[in-house]
């Protein structure tokens with residue numbers, strides 16, 4: 002908030018002016034009543050005019066005092082979102098393994114919202130309360146110290162009551178937030194998984210589960226509503242105690258002519274000005290607690306040190322060599338790669354295969370710098386990956402992940418996602434390379450066809466080829482292809498792979514695939530099993546060894562023969 006101090010200062014000036022004008026109004030009421038009692042018609046008109054003028058000016062200054070506070074809070078919210086996203090994107094994979102997506106999203110919405118309310122409305126009300134209390138108390142004490150003390154006696158009670166209610170309000174609203182989170186999560190899962198739910202006849206089960214969350218949310222909302230309903234009337238319960246004291250003590254003074262009737266009414270009006278800020282103070286205390294909890298949750302992300310810095314990448318433009326030295330890695334203490342050693346010369350093509358779950362994707366994720374690697378176990382271009390500047394390293398990596406993730410937008414936008422503003426000729430070239438041109442020509446809006454949420458308007462194979470094209474558009478010296486043809490038929494895979502081989506000649510390429518016909522082109526094929534290197538060699542060498550790879554080749558041959566017979 003320090004960044005916005007000039008803005009806040011201007012808000013403070015207008016706020017103080019508003020509060021000063023607020024002091025004028027009860028005094029004008031007193032003058033009005035005194036004029037009535039003394040039958041001074043002229044003065045009555047002046048007082049009426051002044052009251053109207055003060056109310057008008059106060060309306061203007063009040064609006065001007067609010068905007069700077071709310072403006073600063075909106076800017077804070079905007080800056081927090083920006084910082085939060087940047088910090089998130091700089092994190093490595095283990096960070097994302099720790100947090101659920103729903104939890105991260107709620108930090109972007111609820112927690113930032115809480116901080117914005119505290120920093121904007123909360124700060125304004127807090128400053129206003131201090132100012133109103135300070136100014137009004139001075140006036141009240143000057144009018145009559147004993148009457149002030151008597152009238153203020155119930156106020157600590159009001160503060161305690163609102164404080165008590167707002168603590169319970171806070172717990173209740175946390176329950177509501179949690180309930181809302183569960184309802185949203187169930188809803189999101191129900192909508193995105195609707196095809197699975199309907200095709201498996203799980204509607205009734207899902208509806209039951211949803212009703213459970215929905216009813217919990219209703220319970221939480223009702224208890225919050227009950228508390229909110231009690232907060233306002235608690236004011237009505239205590240305020241009359243003050244009025245009673247004023248009428249009893251002040252009334253006697255008026256009867257004894259030690260105070261005018263106008264002064265008594267003005268006194269009451271000044272006191273009434275304290276009621277709202279007192280009520281708000283209890284609310285602010287709750288807001289501060291909620292804001293502090295949110296700040297802590299945001300701090301977990303903003304304060305977590307992203308893996309930045311490190312040594313600069315040497316000769317980033319050149320395809321690097323890759324050297325794995327007894328690489329060991331696991332998730333949550335569960336080992337996946339167990340002492341993997343491999344030498345991949347710069348500019349060579351290495352095929353990776355092996356049974357499911359043996360650690361192929363994990364290896365590519367490590368090479369892409371998505372997870373921190375142990376020092377000295379992965380050398381890229383002769384440099385220790387653990388010591389490298391992660392951002393600079395990722396710039397030379399072109400990765401096609403196993404899961405084809407598209408972003409909202411058109412086919413063309415997705416193909417050029419990494420190269421915005423590129424020429425239309427690049428778009429055509431990319432789509433031709435990944436054999437997407439004929440299908441795009443058949444789309445009603447060509448490259449402008451929307452891909453839908455996550456790319457659901459495209460087939461699995463089309464999504465995969467858009468991802469491949471996206472990586473090609475971006476380029477890089479180190480290529481990490483994680484089963485990029487798994488949704489394509491053998492002939493299409495071969496056609497695209499042959500084109501890619503020409504384009505990627507001289508680059509360092511890792512290809513994970515379960516198709517021996519694609520792996521055969523590799524300079525070296527590594528077969529992993531249970532996180533260890535089981536076989537390693539060229540196509541011919543591994544065939545001669547008669548191991549896992551040879552069986553894969555044989556299986557494919559038989560499959561082709563059967564297809565031929567069919």
Ligand SMILES: Nc1ncnc2c1ncn2[C@@H]1O[C@H](COP(=O)(O)OP(=O)(O)OP(=O)(O)O)[C@@H](O)[C@H]1O
Nearest residue numbers: 098332333337356357358359360361362363364403
């Ligand atoms: N983020 C993660 N958190 C915890 N465990 C994980 C995570 N990612 C992968 N694993 C586990 O690590 C092991 C290796 O997974 P990986 O995805 O690397 O295998 P893979 O060889 O690529 O498998 P597939 O051929 O089925 O794609 C598996 O047992 C998997 O359950």
